[in-house]
Amino acid sequence: MSNTESFLADAQALLGARGLTSDPDLMEPWLTDWRGRYTGRAIALASPKDTSEVAGLVKLCAKYQIPIVPQGGNSGMSGGATPDDSGEAIVLSLRRMDAIRDLDTDSGQVVCDAGVILQHLHEAAEREGLRFPLTLGGKGSATVGGLIATNAGGTQVLRHGTMRAQVLGLEAVMPDGGIFDGLVPLKKDNRGFDLKQLLIGSEGTLGIVTAASLRLLPAIGSRTVLWAGLPSLSAARQLLVHSQKTAGEALEGFEVLPQHSLEAVLDHLPDARDPLTERHAWYALIELVAGQNGEEALAQLSEDLLASALEEGLLDDATIAANETQADELWLIRDSIAPAERAIGPAMQHDISVPVDKMADFVEFAAPEMERRFPGTTSVAFGHLGDGNVHFHILAPKGAVRGAWEESEGKLISAAAHDLVTEWGGSISAEHGIGQMKRDELGRLGDPVSLKLMRSIKDALDPQGLLNPGKLVPLAPDAITP
Structure with a gap:
């Protein structure tokens, strides 16, 4: 029996028929990101029912050296939840873990599984006269775990902050299968590093978020x-x-x-x-x-x-x-x-931020500059002006072939846009994450000291490199194949 066959047998025994499948038809919808930009392969789709099954599965993956691609609602914008085309990884879906464990109206806090859909969280809070102060266009599919993994933003960041500001505590399975239990929302805790903050925004590369304690606010009158x-x-x-x-x-x-x-x-x-x-x-x-x-x-x-x-x-x-x-x-x-623009034709979509007081000047400079450099394109910026984050899209010239244009001129456009953002002291990813789409650009433009720290943390927590490989963390210069 091969290594893969042995792993699948043990995983099947752990998760049962409902928790593991290698059926190509059942797996197919989850192997492509929702934008259709990335498609990969996997040896199986795992759907554990609770944290203990996630921990058991991660231990098996560590034993058999099987890479893991965590996935929530598969609604990310940067290909962060899509496996590569090697076919060596499993996709670990958190969608079955969708319980709201506790909702305390007095403290204004909720504890929920990572697979809870954002819209369902909104509805649960509303029934109790409360609200969860983060929303976005994909609320009908985005999950709590995915929002935490990418430190999602949305339209209420101006007043309430990103997902990081909503998280009071976390539960996560670490690369060795150990369970980090940090769900208790202590207001004051000086026992060393704030590990939950390390996991927020790490895109499943350091640990797999399985549950969270979140803050709720009084409902809007x-x-x-x-x-x-x-x-x-x-x-x-x-x-x-x-x-x-x-x-x-x-x-x-x-x-x-x-x-x-x-x-x-x-x-x-x-x-x-x-x-x-x-x-x-x-x-x-x-x-x-x-x-x-x-x-x-x-x-x-x-x-x-x-x-x-x-x-x-x-x-x-x-x-x-x-x-x-x-x-x-x-x-x-x-x-x-966004869907209206997709209907027009291909576009390179950039989720960027610069200091709030510079955003208007940046757009008024960058939009015509990009159109000058790439004749026939149209620059469009829209979004969250109040927190210095706009979606800076460069629409293709008329007649451009979807897919081919993005892979040719589109890549040059994104590199130029990211160069401009960096020159203005901004970020090439404000709220959508790095994923696989921007990993190399982060390596090209990121601060060397910050990148070294990221790689050191990744190596320390995930020495086998099995958690969401190829995402977020750029390769070290000496590891890049010429």
């Missing part, structure tokens, strides 16, 4: 959603500063998009309509929130915000959603930009 037309992104930046000063803690979100993105969504969604009567170069989507019994004061604050912004010449036109249906329609425009 009321909200208002505003849509403003602006002459430039610099004007949007000025409006953001004005909104922060005027609204304070009531400012929940501040998103920006250009006219190009709005037109793409209007073409993509048959029922969508332009919120304003005239076209504008840029738009801001602003959400203000209040607690219980704050609806009247919030309505007045929204009107005061727009009136003062108009008086100071910070915007050209604006509207306030009259009800929740209209508010959802405005957010649908924002959430539909």
